[in-house]
Amino acid sequence: MSETTADAPVLTRDEKKTIRIRWFLVGFLILGGVVNYLDRSTLSVANTTIAxxxxxxxxxxxxLLSAFSWPYAIANLPxxxxxxxxxxxxxxxxxAGAWSLVSIVTAAANSFGLLYACRVALGIAESPFFTSALKVNERWFNKSERALPVSLVNTGSQIANAIAPPLLTFLLLTMSWRGMFVIVGAFGIVVxxxxxxxYRDPTLKEQALIKGAEAEARVAESVEKVGWAGLLRQANTWFMVLGAFGIFYTVWVYLTWLPSYLQTARGFSLAQSGWLASLPFLCGIVGVxxxxxxxxxxxxxxxxxxxARKIPIVGGAILAAAAVLPVAYVDSTPLAVVLLSVGYFASQVPIGCLWTLASDVAPSNQVASLGAIQNFGGFIGAAVAPxxxxxxxxxxxxxxxxxxxxxxxLLLVGALSYGLFVKDRSVAAS
Structure with a gap:
């Protein structure tokens, strides 16, 4: 990003330094994403033990594995x-405080019903995280640079997915699944x-420096506010919901059943599957x-x-489908792991762009709302998948x-929905 624009006010050296806080915030949001997804992954890693x-x-x-996703999906709307x-x-x-307390309480569950209730509460508690992160990026970055920081924030989930199998398996084996839930919950309270x-929002001068003419356009745009319900009357919203459903469905098959698949279908031990399951998720970090x-x-x-947002979304979903479909007919375990790794890499290529797309097509006062509606569709898929x-x-x-x-x-359904039906419907594009 250029440090000055033609119409931007001149900032002092100290004021310019404050702009750099945005990358520090991105780094902290990545850490938040890691902790967020470690909480989600606890049940998946303890799948066979709790069963x-x-x-x-x-x-x-x-x-039980879906108990998180459907309340998370619904809670994304408010x-x-x-x-x-x-x-x-x-x-x-x-x-962060709420999901951490829920994780700690889960350690005391002594029945299926209590475990289920805790997973429902966890889904509700975690729902504001990614919409908050999207809002931070919309405030601190302009359109031409926003996709990278949004994607970087989403690498937090992939880092967690990669380290969760070995880390959480270690905690499970050394202090039981209950101790694992307590330790992970404590991380979130610190966050x-x-x-x-x-955290702080950018000042008006910083906004002008970051966004230039875009900031003025956003101010003018916000004068005519579109009602929240109005988003549901726009075609883009529904095709984004459908597309996210298709992509997230398969992602959550990975997140909830991969360790069990490696143990039951491929014959690996609990300790072995903990390390092997991390390989696709390491590839997912690169994909995002x-x-x-x-x-x-x-x-x-x-x-x-x-x-520019749709090309990675559509291309990634098609490549993921091409990798996942053959796994159904592969006898070779090494080849299956390679295909699963390629599939997860490709399924993560769209993730940051999905969130960035919401910030591109929504009015500035409704960026988090549209992102949340899209995420609602994705997590309906995530709830159905397990x-x-x-x-x-x-x-x-x-x-x-x-x-x-x-x-x-369903990956192909997601690709078609975004590729053919999500369009720039703004006046400027018409």
């Missing part, structure tokens, strides 16, 4: 509105307290960063902003063929 302790079959475990209304500082701190200390980098590069080369997978495994005696076929098809 054995509570006597749960695959279908019951699928219900969460996006609340982030737009109260700002990311308060909402992120509230979310909430630090965030309250460090690549998607954001590619989108920013396309914008800077003159590609229209919405199209239950459908569990039902398939129960009815087929643990055969994963149909699981991978459905995942591949």
């Amino acid at each position: 054995g302790e509570f006597g749960l079959d695959p279908f019951a475990m699928g219900l 969460a996006g509105y609340l982030v737009d209304k109260f700002g990311p500082k308060k909402m992120f701190a509230f979310a 909430a307290l630090v965030w309250l200390r460090i 960063i690549f998607g954001g980098w590619l989108s920013n590069r396309l914008v800077r080369r003159g590609v229209a902003t919405v199209r 239950v459908v997978t569990g039902a398939i495994l129960t009815s087929t005696g643990g055969n994963y063929t149909t699981v991978f076929l459905i995942g591949g098809v």
Whole structure:
């Protein structure tokens, strides 16, 4: 980013230094994403252990694994509105504190019902995090550079997914699954307290320096406010919901069933699967960063902003489908792991761009709201995926063929929805 623009006010050296806080904030949001997803991953890593302790079959475990996602999806709708209304500082701190307390309470659960209730509460508590992060990036970055920091924030989830299998497996084996929940919950309380200390919004001068003419356009745009319900009357919103559903469905098959798949279908031990399951998620870190980098590069080369977001989204979803579909028919374990790794890499290429796309097509006062509605669609897919997978495994005696076929098809649905039907419908583009 250029440090000055033609119409931007001149800042002192000290004022210019304050702009650099935005990258520090991105770094802290990455850390927040790591802690956020470690909380989500605890049940997946403890899948077979908890199933054995509570006597749960695959279908019951699928219900438990989905207990987080459906309340998370629904809670995203008010969460996006609340982030737009109260700002990311308060909402992120509230979310981190709440999800951490829920994780600690989960350690005391002694029945399926209590575990289920805790996962529901966790889904509600975590719902403001990514909408808060989107709001931070919308305030601190302009359109031409926003995809990369948004994608970087989303690498936090992928870093967590990569380190969760070995880290959480180690905690599980050394201090039981209950101790694992307590330790992970304590991390989030620290994150909430630090965030309250460090975060601030940019000043008016900083906004002018960061966004230039874009800031003036956003101010003019906000004069005519679109009602929150008005977002639901726009075609883009519904195709973004459908597209996110297709992509997130398959991502959450990975997140909830991969360790169990490696143990039951490929014969690895709990300790072995903890390390092996991290390989696809390490590839996912690269995928998220690549998607954001590619989108920013396309914008800077003159590609229209919405199209520059759609290219990584569509391309990534198609490549992921091409990798996931053959897994259903592969006998070789090394080849299956390679395909799963390529599939997860490709499925993460769209993730940062999905969030950035919401900030591109929504009015500035509704960025978090549209991002939340899109995330709602994605997490309906995330809620359905574990239950459908569990039902398939129960009815087929643990055969994963149909699981991978459905995942591949839904990735293609996501690609078509974003590629053909999500468009720049602004006056400037018409």
